Amino acid sequence: MSRIKVGIIGYGGSAKVYHLPFILSVPELELHAFLQRSEAPPPTPGSDVPRGQHCTVDFPDVRHYRTAETFFTDEEIELVVICTGPATHAELALQAINAGKNVVVEKPFTCTSAEADEVIQAATRKGVILTVYQNRRYDSDFLALQDVVGRGHLGTISEAEFHHDLPFPAMLTKMTSPERRPGIGMAYTAGSHSIDQALALFGRPRGVTAFYRSLRGIQSDEEDSFTITLSYDTPLLVHIKTNAQTMMDRPLTYFVRGSAGAFVKFGGDVQIKQIREKGMAPGDEGFGEEPEDMWGELTTVERVREGQVGRGGFWVGKVPSGKDGYRKYYRDLVETLRGRKKFAIDPALSRDGIRVIELATQSAKEGRTVRFA
Amino acid sequence: MSPPKPIGVGIVGYGFSTRTFHLPFILPNPSYRLVAFVQRHDAATDSRTGKTAPHCTIDYPEARRYKGHEEFLEDKEVELVIIATGHSSHAALAIAALKAGKHVVVEKPFCCSSQEADQVIAEAKKSGKVLTVFQNRRYDSDFRTLQSLVDQNVFGQITEAEIHYDVDFPPWASGNPGPDFKPGGGLMFGIGCHVLDQAMALFGQPTSVTGFYRSLVHPSKSDNAFTIVLQYDPSGPQKDLLVTVKGSIVSNLVYPLKYFVRGFDGTFIKHGEDPQEPQIVSEGMASTDPKFGYEHPDTYGVLTTSKKAHDSQQEKKGKWVGNMPSLKGDYMGYYEDVAKAIRGEKELVVKPETSRDGIRVIELARESAELGRTLPFA
Numbered sequence: 001m002s003r004i005k006v007g008i009i010g011y012g013g014s015a016k017v018y019h020l021p022f023i024l025s026v027p028e029l030e031l032h033a034f035l036q037r038s039e040a041p042p043p044t045p046g047s048d049v050p051r052g053q054h055c056t057v058d059f060p061d062v063r064h065y066r067t068a069e070t071f072f073t074d075e076e077i078e079l080v081v082i083c084t085g086p087a088t089h090a091e092l093a094l095q096a097i098n099a100g101k102n103v104v105v106e107k108p109f110t111c112t113s114a115e116a117d118e119v120i121q122a123a124t125r126k127g128v129i130l131t132v133y134q135n136r137r138y139d140s141d142f143l144a145l146q147d148v149v150g151r152g153h154l155g156t157i158s159e160a161e162f163h164h165d166l167p168f169p170a171m172l173t174k175m176t177s178p179e180r181r182p183g184i185g186m187a188y189t190a191g192s193h194s195i196d197q198a199l200a201l202f203g204r205p206r207g208v209t210a211f212y213r214s215l216r217g218i219q220s221d222e223e224d225s226f227t228i229t230l231s232y233d234t235p236l237l238v239h240i241k242t243n244a245q246t247m248m249d250r251p252l253t254y255f256v257r258g259s260a261g262a263f264v265k266f267g268g269d270v271q272i273k274q275i276r277e278k279g280m281a282p283g284d285e286g287f288g289e290e291p292e293d294m295w296g297e298l299t300t301v302e303r304v305r306e307g308q309v310g311r312g313g314f315w316v317g318k319v320p321s322g323k324d325g326y327r328k329y330y331r332d333l334v335e336t337l338r339g340r341k342k343f344a345i346d347p348a349l350s351r352d353g354i355r356v357i358e359l360a361t362q363s364a365k366e367g368r369t370v371r372f373a
Numbered sequence: 374m375s376p377p378k379p380i381g382v383g384i385v386g387y388g389f390s391t392r393t394f395h396l397p398f399i400l401p402n403p404s405y406r407l408v409a410f411v412q413r414h415d416a417a418t419d420s421r422t423g424k425t426a427p428h429c430t431i432d433y434p435e436a437r438r439y440k441g442h443e444e445f446l447e448d449k450e451v452e453l454v455i456i457a458t459g460h461s462s463h464a465a466l467a468i469a470a471l472k473a474g475k476h477v478v479v480e481k482p483f484c485c486s487s488q489e490a491d492q493v494i495a496e497a498k499k500s501g502k503v504l505t506v507f508q509n510r511r512y513d514s515d516f517r518t519l520q521s522l523v524d525q526n527v528f529g530q531i532t533e534a535e536i537h538y539d540v541d542f543p544p545w546a547s548g549n550p551g552p553d554f555k556p557g558g559g560l561m562f563g564i565g566c567h568v569l570d571q572a573m574a575l576f577g578q579p580t581s582v583t584g585f586y587r588s589l590v591h592p593s594k595s596d597n598a599f600t601i602v603l604q605y606d607p608s609g610p611q612k613d614l615l616v617t618v619k620g621s622i623v624s625n626l627v628y629p630l631k632y633f634v635r636g637f638d639g640t641f642i643k644h645g646e647d648p649q650e651p652q653i654v655s656e657g658m659a660s661t662d663p664k665f666g667y668e669h670p671d672t673y674g675v676l677t678t679s680k681k682a683h684d685s686q687q688e689k690k691g692k693w694v695g696n697m698p699s700l701k702g703d704y705m706g707y708y709e710d711v712a713k714a715i716r717g718e719k720e721l722v723v724k725p726e727t728s729r730d731g732i733r734v735i736e737l738a739r740e741s742a743e744l745g746r747t748l749p750f751a
Contacts, residue, residue: 158589158598158623207745209583211602213613215532215637225532227615229600235587237600243533248640248677249694255630259589262625299626312627367581369745 004337005032005076007101009068009092010083011055014106017275018135019081022327025282028334029079033063035071068092072099079337081133082106086183090115093130097122102129102337108192109350111183113358116351123347129336131343132350136193137200138329139269140290143322145254148263148296149201153304155260160202161239162194163253164268165246172216172224172244180221180361187212187226187357190242195353198230198238204352205230205238209369210360215245228360231369250294261304263319265296271326288324295321379406380476380715383451385442385466386458387412387429390480393653394509395455397660398704404712408450409437442466446473453715455507456480460557464489467504471496476503476715482566483728485557487736490729497725503715506728507707510567511574513647514668514702519632521700523575527682528636530610534575535617535633538568539624546622550588550595554739559596560620561586561735568618569731570723572603576616578730579603583747584738589623597622601738604747628672638679645672647702666702673698 006029008015023029034055051057056064065071072095080096081104082089090110096103103123109132110116123130136142148154175184187195187210208230212223225245230238250267257263271288274280280287295318298305308317329345336343359370382405384391399405416428425431430438439445446454446469454470455478456463464484470477477497483506484490497504510516522528540546546560556562573579581604586596598621605611628644635641648668652658658665673696676683686695713719734750741748 158587158621209585209745211583211604211615213532213615215613227602227617229585231585235589235598237585237587237598239600243635245532245637246635246640247638247679247692248635248642249689249692252633252642257621257623257625259623260625264626264630301625314625314627316627367583367747 001028001338003028003030004078004334005030006079006081007033007035007071007074007077008081008083009035009071011036012083015081015083016052017272018106018133018326019083021275021281022330023081025327026330026334029330031059031062032077033065033071033074034059035065035068037066039066068095072096072101077101079104079333086111086188087181089183090119093119094122097126097128097130100126100128104131104133104333106133107196107350108183108188108357109347109354111354113351113355116347116354120347120351129343130347131333131345132347133329134193134196134345134350135326135329136197136269137345138322138325140288140321140323140325141253141265141267141269141296142197143325144296144319145256145263145265146201148298148319149256151304153261153298153300154256154258154263157202157256157258158235159237159239159257160198161241161252161255162198163251163255164190164194164242165248165251166190166242166244167247168245175216175220175222175224176218177222178218178220185222185361186224186242186244187228187360191226191228191240191357191360192350192353194240194242195228195356196350198240199349199352199356202230202232202236202238205356205372206233207231207369207371208356208359208363210364212361212364215243223364226360226364228356230356254296260302261298261300263296263298267294269325271324282324282327288327290321290323292318295319376403377716379404380712381406381408381450381452382455383409383411383445383448383453383475384455384457385411385445386456387427388457391455391457392427393650394507394704395457397653398708401659401661402705402708402712405453405708407433407436409439409445409448411439411442411445413440442469446470446475452476453478453711460485460562464493467493468496471500471502471504474500474502478505478507478711480507481570481728482557482562483725483732485562487729487733490725490732494725494729503711503721504725505711505714505721505723506725508567508570508723508728509704509707510571510647511723512703512707514649514666514699515631515643515645515647515672515674516571517700517703518674518697519634519641519643520575522641522676522682522697523634525682527639527676527678528634528641529638530613531634531636532613533615533617533633533635534572535619535630536568536572537630537632538564538620539626539629540564540620540622541624541629542622546597547590549591550593550597552593554594554596559586560622561596561599561601561738564620565599565601565618565735566728566731568620569601569734570728572616572618573727573730576603576605576611576614579616579734579750580606581747581749582734582737582741584741586739586742589621599738601734602747603734632674639682640677641674641697643672643674649702649704660705666704668699668702670696670698
């Protein structure tokens with residue numbers, strides 16, 4: 001069967017670190033073309049253009065387009081991956097859909113839920129596959145949490161905390177605008193993941209309550225830290241948080257409890273760190289595997305899982321984290337493109353995530369719980 | 374110079390609280406002398422089990438026993454009254470005791486409403502006697518540890534503090550509360566008053582309150598799970614601070630999460646609980662035992678800082694990380710401080726105004742939850 005030809009739009013950190021290593025590791029996918037609108041920097045006399053700066057330098061053997069019009073008329077492209085900033089997501093997705101391409105859009109899906117609705121409708125009418133890079137649905141520890149919840153180990157869940165904290169990331173220095181720009185703000189940047197995880201596990205909320213902060217030392221409408229609380233028709237309360245000034249070796253990630261047990265996890269998925277800091281690639285030994293001492297801990301009233309031991313009146317044991325997840329995103333997508341399976345990432349849920357962000361922004365401003373609608 | 378005359382103590386109520394949280398910390402203290410109890414019912418033996426319920430006349434025959442508080446309050450040897458009765462009688466008994474010229478320790482929750490609390494405080498000002506509330510968890514091992522870290526400015530500017538107090542389906546909170554909420558009832562009054570007090574001891578009065586509460590298991594307007602978010606003066610040094618105070622009867626952890634505090638310079642996360650109550654109740658340990666109040670190292674909190682803050686830390690990837698040995702839990706210190714306040718030697722540590730503010734936060738948290746709005750603290 002012929003390989004699926006992939007065209008990538010954009011060549012920043014997203015394309016280079018979050019997509020290419022995984023696309024290149026899946027044999028059924030073939031990297032076919034790039035659309036990078038900026039020119040390659042001219043070579044300095046006496047030296048080559050450094051690698052990682054331009055796709056024409058790093059991937060000389062694939063097609064390179066400088067305009068969207070020429071890129072989208074390449075009939076061989078079957079799957080388009082949009083790795084640009086959020087402001088162009090909807091516009092490029094619509095162009096790709098109109099050209100009959102299947103599309104992966106980076107998170108955040110779009111800047112507004114109205115845009116998201118438009119893109120989803122266009123894809124349905126055209127009959128192409130549309131999805132969003134909610135890759136953190138394939139995080140090693142999210143997979144463990146999902147397994148624990150899916151098997152009912154926690155009973156009736158009353159509280160769930162999703163933390164994604166950052167240790168003073170460099171990106172904060174670029175957030176200098178005092179006014180909010182479309183699709184920008186930590187709720188869009190990090191929240192698009194953690195909100196998506198919460199919606200995937202617990203569904204649409206009834207109410208959204210949010211608190212925003214700018215901790216980076218400037219007055220700005222663009223938050224770098226947030227707390228978003230989702231309330232439901234059941235007693236369940238979900239807290240989604242990012243604090244961009246958190247110094248912790250293994251930050252708290254998940255704390256979920258219910259009538260039958262509790263799951264606590266520190267540290268996060270290792271894939272991106274392994275690529276950035278250790279130069280590893282998918283397929284390498286140990287790629288995407290968390291060290292065992294970082295696995296999440298499940299505490300239950302009754303013994304429900306292999307490996308649990310009695311302690312303090314409870315049954316306690318580590319839950320193995322999943323592994324090598326982001327490659328699975330693309331492998332699963334191949335199955336869907338071949339018509340064999342429905343894809344796990346439904347863009348309608350990403351649309352709901354954008355809606356939660358819109359309501360969270362409103363809630364933080366108005367100091368009240370806003371009904372989800 | 375001879376030691377000061379011991380303060381005569383009278384205790385209203387002889388339940389679990391009196392026997393666990395008060396007597397073990399009063400009796401060994403030479404500043405105090407046990408004078409009297411009020412215990413309404415006579416000693417009784419259960420005909421079925423043959424067991425005699427605890428009674429002050431059996432356990433402390435040398436102390437006087439009164440059946441009602443009126444006669445008790447006329448006892449001139451009683452100088453300090455400890456009110457360890459059900460919540461609904463706290464305010465009335467406190468006022469009566471103050472009017473009778475006594476110093477007063479009121480068990481938590483101080484009162485069932487901030488209005489009652491204001492009345493009791495006004496009475497104390499008139500009488501000039503010491504009025505305080507048994508916010509003993511200011512003397513918990515883990516809180517004392519956190520407070521010392523805050524006092525040493527280990528965190529730099531604090532951006533977030535989560536203070537949790539979960540209890541594992543205890544009998545006193547697991548029954549059916551009925552459909553209605555009664556002021557002074559529910560988990561916010563039951564244990565929220567502790568964690569709110571801790572939040573106020575650390576961060577002062579908030580300027581706004583956002584509340585969520587739930588009744589898990591039985592439908593009810595009473596609460597057995599709550600989340601209260603406190604924010605602070607938007608023009609002051611705590612303008613970015615977000616404090617979340619939570620409690621639930623669903624815990625299901627060997628060591629429940631207690632504190633998660635972070636600032637620009639460091640983070641502290643701690644699980645577990647103060648050991649004093651289990652040491653008294655389950656181990657029968659004396660409060661004077663050298664091991665008393667010390668946690669097991671398994672429950673030490675993890676302190677991560679940008680600069681070395683404690684010997685227990687080691688460098689790890691440019692940060693300093695270590696398990697911070699917890700300070701001793703010190704309920705004896707509560708009563709030592711009360712004696713010093715009565716003698717005018719030291720300012721009262723647990724001020725009734727702070728407890729009153731805690732009750733006000735609970736009232737606003739309920740209202741906020743019902744209205745779905747953040748409310749100004751007033």
